Amino acid sequence: MLEPTLRFCVKFYTPDPARLEEEFTRYLFCLQIKRDLAQGCIQCNENTAALMASYIIQAECGDFVPEDYPDHSYLSGYKFFTGQDPESEKRIMENHKKHMRV
Structure with missing residues (x-):
């Protein structure tokens, strides 16, 4: 007979990743x-x-x-989230346009 197991997990995401001091830590955070x-x-x-x-x-x-990116098709090779479709890829592209020099 299996013993029931209860697990409680909490994830905390820093509100300001730029304040992470180590570049490798920022990289791992992004991953x-x-x-x-x-x-x-x-x-x-x-x-x-x-x-x-x-x-x-x-x-x-x-x-x-x-x-380089005339339409949202450059995003179709990526799986960012479940339910991703051409409409969400258009939203991603519109947001990407706003991130110049970030």
Whole structure:
């Protein structure tokens, strides 16, 4: 007979990642957010998910360049969150445009 197990976990995300002193710590923090978002561990609305995904794509691709990314299709190879569709990719792209030099 199996013993019932109760687990209680708490995740805390720093409200200001820029205050993390070590670059490697910031990198690990970003990887954690990326994984949690993709696995559906972060509960948020689609607009917030699209905003977080836009920061991920900014970190991976750099500034939005219209000549390089004429439409949202450059995002279709990424799985940022469950339920991602062309409409959410358009929102991600619109947010990505706003992150110049971030």
